[in-house]
Amino acid sequence: MRWTKGPWSWLLAAVWLFFAVVAVPVLQEDHTPGGLLVGGGAGAVGLFAGVRALISHVRLAGDELGYVEHLRTRRIPWTDVTGVDIDVLDSASPLESVGLVVRLADGTQVEVPAVAGFAFAGRNRRLERLRAECERRARAAAGS
Helix, strand or coil: CEEECCHHHHHHHHHHHHHHHHHHHHHHHCCCHHHHHHHHHHHHHHHHHHHHHHHCEEEECCCEEEEECCCCEEEEEHHHEEEEEEEECCCCCCCCEEEEEEEECCCCEEEEEEEEEECECCECHHHHHHHHHHHHHHHHHHCC
16 A cells, blocks of 8 residues: 655645644634634635645555545555556646546546646656556556
8 A cells, every 4th residue: 555645735735734734823813703704714724724634645556546635535446547648737826737547448537636846948857757556556446
């Protein structure tokens, strides 16, 4: 079993946890209903999203690709995987961010932003190695 995580997940975790930390002084200073609502909401959302970003990852197991997203966990059997690509993800950053896109036998695609990274000169060697390993496991599961 192997797991991997990209730099975007670390960055998102830091941003969300920052919001949780900023909520603490709001809760300490403003005891009005509005202050408690804003501080409590920012703290709860920041803590939840930060922890989920910290635990998001991809796990390569013998029979499946496990993907812990920010809001849910998916398990994709290798027999359902028809291909794995590296694609540019939608991002607010001026840097090009790339991640894995897993093509499934039913024609759908699953974006895997937990392993997203930056592409310098159009390449990300870490993602290329991960894509190759996923392709190898999918081919082995298909028996070819």
